Amino acid sequence: MEKIIARLFSKETYSRERQIQKSSSLNPPIITGSDAIGIIGFSLYLSWVISVLLNPLLIRSEIDKDLASSVVFCFFLGGIIASCFTWIISGKLTSVPSVVAVIIFVIISAPIPVLVVINGFIEIPVLYFAWGIAGFSAVYLLSLWAIFLSKLTHKKAVLYPALSMFIQTVILFFIFFVFRSDALVVAMILIPLASTILFVYWAFKLNKLEDILLTYDSTRPQDGKSLLRSSVAMIANGILLGFPLYCLSISSSATFLLCALTAMIVATLYKIYDSTHYQRYEVNIIIKIIAPTAAIGFLSFPYFGIEWKIACCVFMFLVATINESICWSAVSEYMRVYRLVPFANIAFGRAGDILGLACGYACGKLLLGSTLMSESENTYILDLLVIALVVVQTFIFRDSYSPFAENKGTDLNHSETNCYSNPGVSHIGRWRIKCSEFARNYQLTSRQEEVLVLLAKGYSTSYIRDVLFVSDHTIKAHIYNIYRKVDVHSRQELIKLIEDYE
Template sequence: MGDIRDERGGPGRGNDNNRLYGFRRVSIMREEQADRSITTEPNYANQSDGWVLVSPRIMLGAVGAVACFAWLFVLIGTSSYMPFVNDLGASALFVHLTSVAGATCSLSITWLFSDFLSRHRILHFGVATVMTLFGSFGFAVPGLTLVWYSVLAAATGFGFGLVYVLYGEYIVLFFKGDIKPYVLGIITVAVLVCGLVLVIDPSIYHYSLIVLPLVTLVVYAVQMALFRLDKQSPIRAKTSDFRSQVNWHSYAATATAGLALGFALGCILSTQMTFSFTYLFIELGLLLMGTILFVDAIRGNKIGEPVTMRWFLPASAIIVFPMIFVPEEIQVVLAIFLLVVMMFPLSSSISAMCQHILLCRLSPIRSFGFGRMVCFLGILIGMAIGFAGFSDYMVEEFGQPITVMAVIVFMLLVIMSASFVMTEDNYPVQSRFKEVKAQTEDGEESILVVVAEAGVNVLPAAGNTNVPDEDPADRPRYFNKKCEAVAKKYDLSERQGEVLMMLAKGRNAEYITKKLIISSHTAKAHIYSIYQKTGVHSRQELMDLVEETEAEEE
């Protein structure tokens, strides 16, 4: 059984047939920058490590992402989209819960059926559009019953969840080199947009739930047409789960941060009208926190996900505890403070998840969908506890003890979760990865990428490492057949098939020129044609396409 060696020499070195067998390293292949000039979409996404400007078309996608996050803030954080809020009173709180429940449901569907949705993005987007438009425009119909308004809220939340995942995938695809600054910048601008919505004429507040979703949907439709997003090569759920290095502590921390956010929203929505100045103070506080995070991301990057989870989650219990003793006015102030503080862990968890998807080459739809589902589940539970403890109806019915009980339940959940997450770096960064050898079922060695943690064995027990079925054994014949299957599927010429095989092994244009004894211009022309026919935009994406393709059986 020969060793599979680490080819650190880069393109043109080592054994050609050993490059893609078993598990490829998860580390981002910087060498693909050399071929930027021959991608089908030049300057598709800048891969540098600094804060940079990218193409106008990608910035248009960023506008859509801003609208998506602003839509999120309006949907879960205000009642501005409910023109009937004054008529329904406490019943409007139930509508909030149904909208969050709808989003949680759709996010769970994207996780469970990620393989299907990754292959049918047009259907995915179509269902999101129908549900969103049904819910958003339905709110403009006056005189409906509470049941109908709840159905509309659930439909709107469901549509949002589907679109939210698509924009999460978009960020991972196009903002690779600067994910954290872009994510935090998008969130900060979205907070500003949401604040502007709240200062317009109150009589047209509810149109925000029409305008923001429309901008979100239209921009994504344009991006899908420009960049052929529906043709992106999917990463299978089994492969994605095997590659992922995120442990359950991460999801517990994300759920707890969502719980704290939901609790704060429950208190605020129960006691304050949408049209009060309270929401303007909230927006200013969120804008300040978002700006701090953004500046930190482009300068020192000191406020990472581990820092926010270790310090801000326990702090949430400290902030909430005085609510038991203080009057309602001070309770609202504490809830606002809690809401603003939760900007740190929630924003950091989104950027950390996007970075981990890119680093470990995970399925964006599956991984982002699950991470956000856990967060929304926490928001749903926290919001329900907040409504139960602070709504006028519950306080009148059960008195002050119901508020005390809600605060105690929240604190217990936060403390229990924080006791687990304070000792973990939940989203491993690239510096904590190392290469090891593991024994497969058939006795052959494969290179796996694992997290290097002192005293923690992140690999399964020896002899119990199961390689997913779609990752073939180390057989040159199987690799060649995968390349042939890709060439046949995309109608590549014989010469293009030869070039494809070399690209899939990590070779660059210079190597191909020497190997096939052709001019540099001809080699680049072949590579351009292959990229255009297959719909990929870099050598790494082409390697992924070959890896995920099933070889035809003889």
């Protein structure tokens, strides 16, 4: 199986001459069988969540649309509760037994909603509870795949989320256009189970899970402001995605669904092309061009016919899919740079994503009710939504997100600051010990070692300057000499070299 998947995803057929001709872009990525399993498993998770939000309850004719849409809010509530709970216990989720316990919980709880429906338990309290449990388990399934995302190098962190979202869209196409209604029920049960099983295969067969978990030494964000900005970014994008998802869930138009999936495919293909050529994080483009255009779509939504409403929603899917890919890349980069425990990082970031989805979903329900054809009376809902998006764009996204570039530093306590010059102290963490061993191997000076530890943790040059009480010129000189001695040209290459160092 591993060889087949690796062959399907591998780019080894590119000749060396072809790679040289494309020297202006990234070399064609080589995706191993291990990576391919991770991509497919993460894609299954994404497709499962979207399927839940599109109301699989509607396969039962006796369940009306209002009830079907209301249980989705229980899914959101379960996710919020799971995020808060996970944040509290994230320090205990750093061992193999704890991960095994999470896997068992996900396998048992994820299929509960569909099992409840097919067994005829359609009482409202039962449905609410089932969907709440599913939302709870979804956060833990995502946290498992966060372990995979946290190990991605910079190039892969840009490409793999886009590739996963492309496969997710293909899976959704098969779910809604190829499978029959009875097969849809089976698919909704098997998808989360298959995703979990693929994680088990990836973690225990293709990688050493214990070694991976040992690389994380923090349950609190080193750069809280950066993580907060990322979480708010996911709130904004969740709103942009939640609103058209609600519109799609109350529509019976196959054309609408097909157009939405087509928009998602176009967006993911664009991101795949972009990540294999430029590796850009187009936050500036989204702020200056696409997001304001989406805001115009929100404002004009109530005043036009059904065709225009569908067109607006399709465009929102296009925008949100591009931005969602960027958000997942940012999540991956943050965990890798700051060595934050994946469960802690996902608890914080996913809470923002769920909150945004819930807000967008609620706006759709308040504005439209149970049909796209209804007259929109509560137009002030969209006005407030646009104002919120503008505020977020103005005060949160003033700068482009660049994970490995100049991240803003945060305050460290004095005991942590002083330990940089003494790598033998037991509480400095495995990552810093590895940096110290790396520095000695490359014969770096003690001062260069101090700079290396802070540099590899993702802190900006200005922050390192303040911590070490030196000038900008001195810091730049130290960084230049570090790069020269270890023969790298960027922070990304330096971190990759440290990670691979034995």
